[in-house]
Amino acid sequence: MHLELTPEALLTQLGYTKTEQTLKQIHDIMENTNGFNKFSQHIPSFNDALAVEKGFIAMSNSENHLKIKCEEDISADNLSAFAELVNHWADKYKLELKQVENKNTYYIVGHK
Secondary structure, rough: OOOOHHHHHHHHHHHOOOHHHHHHHHHHHHHHHHHHHHHHHHHHHHHHHHHOOOOOEEEEEOOOOEEEEOOOOOOOOHHHHHHHHHHHHHOOOEEEEEOOOOOOOEEEEEEO
């Protein structure tokens, strides 16, 4: 069964308040992300899994993409597990990610 994640539901799942600005931003992200509907239903569970490793999914303020980040004060063990989790998820759902240089931040560019 395939459930489509609405912009409003995604905002709620990621912890954002529904406003005109956040709705526009999430619409732009969904439109700009190649094949968004092919993996979007997995974003909430992935965000939950990231939280265990002090990571999260957020809307980018600089690009029309969702970003995967981890907290700055993360331990080496958590950082390793975070990176492993991100790479596993990207491989599993055939996603193209763009890593920010010298940071543990990844933009979800879209489906390969």
